[in-house]
Amino acid sequence: MMVLVGSFSCQSANTSEEIVKPIVQNDEINVFFEEHLPVFSGTRSECFFVDNNENKCIIINSTDELRKIFSCSIDLLPTIDFKSYTLIIGQYQMPGTAYSIDEQSILIESKKIELNINVQCPEGSFGVICPLYYWGIYPKIQNKTIDINIKFQGGLCS
Secondary structure: OOEEEEEEEEEOOOOOOEEEOOOOOOHHHHHHHHHHOOOEOOOOOOOEOOOOOOOEEEEEOOHHHHHHHEOOOHHHOOOOOOOOEEEEEEEEEEOOOOOEEEEEEEEEOOOEEEEEEEEEOOOOOOOOOEEEEEEEEEEOOOEEEEEEEEEEEOHHHO
16 A cells, blocks of 8 residues: 655645545536546546646635636536535546545644545556546635645555
């Protein structure tokens, strides 16, 4: 098992230490992200992170912030209750194709947030650097530093 750790500066949440999983969303939101953020590494999004090959984590707390990072028609954007929720969205450069997100959660600490992402490794893959996209909607989060932890499991990583 291999773990990669990176630090990114993003916005964030509560002051007590707790593990929080993404909140299950309605079909409109799920379908939107399924259409605009490929599930497996190796396929690029046409609407998010266009012309950006860096590891990137963005915390979104308003519709205006979401519009700024979405390069397709804003008429396509889903309705998200940003008064109650925060969207964490990002990309992480993987060493091949066919990686996918198995599970994710955040650990909220007093001064930072840790985003933990379990990645399912492919049984076979082309050795090329390509993005793996992730997103999750969480209870409203305040500004904090966020650390991204990627944990590889299964497939070629075992």
